Amino acid sequence: MLEARKRGESRTRVSLDLNLTENEVTLQSESILFPTGDSIDWKSIQGISENETNCYCVVENALKAIKGFSEFSGRVYGLMPTTSAPTMLISGIPMHRIKDTNPYQDTLSKIKAIAPVKGDVLDTTTGLGYTAIEAAKTAGHVVTIEIDPMAQEIARLNPWSQALFENPRIAQVIGDAFDELERFESGFFSTIIHDPPMFSLAGDLYSLAFYQRAFRVLKHNGRIFHYIGDPQSKTGARITAGVLRRLQEAGFRRVIRAPRAFGVVAYKE
Numbered sequence: 001m002l003e004a005r006k007r008g009e010s011r012t013r014v015s016l017d018l019n020l021t022e023n024e025v026t027l028q029s030e031s032i033l034f035p036t037g038d039s040i041d042w043k044s045i046q047g048i049s050e051n052e053t054n055c056y057c058v059v060e061n062a063l064k065a066i067k068g069f070s071e072f073s074g075r076v077y078g079l080m081p082t083t084s085a086p087t088m089l090i091s092g093i094p095m096h097r098i099k100d101t102n103p104y105q106d107t108l109s110k111i112k113a114i115a116p117v118k119g120d121v122l123d124t125t126t127g128l129g130y131t132a133i134e135a136a137k138t139a140g141h142v143v144t145i146e147i148d149p150m151a152q153e154i155a156r157l158n159p160w161s162q163a164l165f166e167n168p169r170i171a172q173v174i175g176d177a178f179d180e181l182e183r184f185e186s187g188f189f190s191t192i193i194h195d196p197p198m199f200s201l202a203g204d205l206y207s208l209a210f211y212q213r214a215f216r217v218l219k220h221n222g223r224i225f226h227y228i229g230d231p232q233s234k235t236g237a238r239i240t241a242g243v244l245r246r247l248q249e250a251g252f253r254r255v256i257r258a259p260r261a262f263g264v265v266a267y268k269e
């Protein structure tokens with residue numbers, strides 16, 4: 001919009017939903033006029049262009065950063081733009097890979113690691129819902145669990161997360177995946193996607209007890225994809241070694257590294 005203004009244009013096409021679709025906006029002398037009838041002054045538009053970590057929505061001619069403090073975790077959650085799907089920052093840490101890839105490609109590589117995804121699927125940690133949404137394209141039904149209501153609030157404002165709220169084949173649960181797993185019958189799920197926060201933030205989701213619970217709710221021949229982090233990094237390599245050992249201890253016989261997806265796949269055989 002700033003570039004179109006410099007070129008002296010009176011209208012231009014831009015994406016108002018973070019790269020999903022395009023709309024025409026009108027460039028006025030003092031402000032931008034959106035198709036909704038809302039308008040935002042040029043100084044604010046300049047401010048947005050200088051901020052690389054926030055996404056904004058326009059509400060009644062005013063800008064609102066998509067960001068919030070979670071009373072539950074004491075952390076700040078916010079939506080951060082990329083050239084593809086946005087990611088969520090939790091205390092400044094992106095919840096998807098953004099280096100040399102983007103959140104959408106990151107999601108596809110996780111799903112590819114356990115494809116074909118069919119039957120009843122458990123997505124242990126919702127986040128922005130990208131893995132749940134992608135899994136629901138081929139699965140019969142997806143249950144996805146999120147511990148922090150603020151993460152769900154941010155997802156609600158994210159255009160890329162809308163299927164989470166609209167697809168009837170996705171059921172959302174607010175709770176702790178560690179406890180919620182106890183509610184499901186043994187052998188209920190054919191696939192589990194386990195994409196936890198980093199080890200230092202959620203150690204219980206990397207514990208033997210958690211893997212035993214995941215093993216119980218998986219069907220015979222079911223499998224779990226477990227995101228861990230860069231296997232080439234010193235921490236990633238150390239954590240991967242521990243995860244492989246504990247998954248085997250929990251009963252998974254075949255445990256295979258999936259380095260492209262920064263994780264491992266384990267089979268209940």
Ligand SMILES: C[S@@+](CC[C@H](N)C(=O)[O-])C[C@H]1O[C@@H](n2cnc3c(N)ncnc32)[C@H](O)[C@@H]1O
Nearest residue numbers: 125126127128129130131146147151176177195
């Ligand atoms: C890496 S993100 C998941 C990203 C998600 N797969 C996606 O595609 O957008 C991890 C999420 O797990 C949530 N979380 C942390 N501990 C949890 C727990 N014990 N049970 C369920 N969710 C948890 C965090 O709030 C965060 O939203």
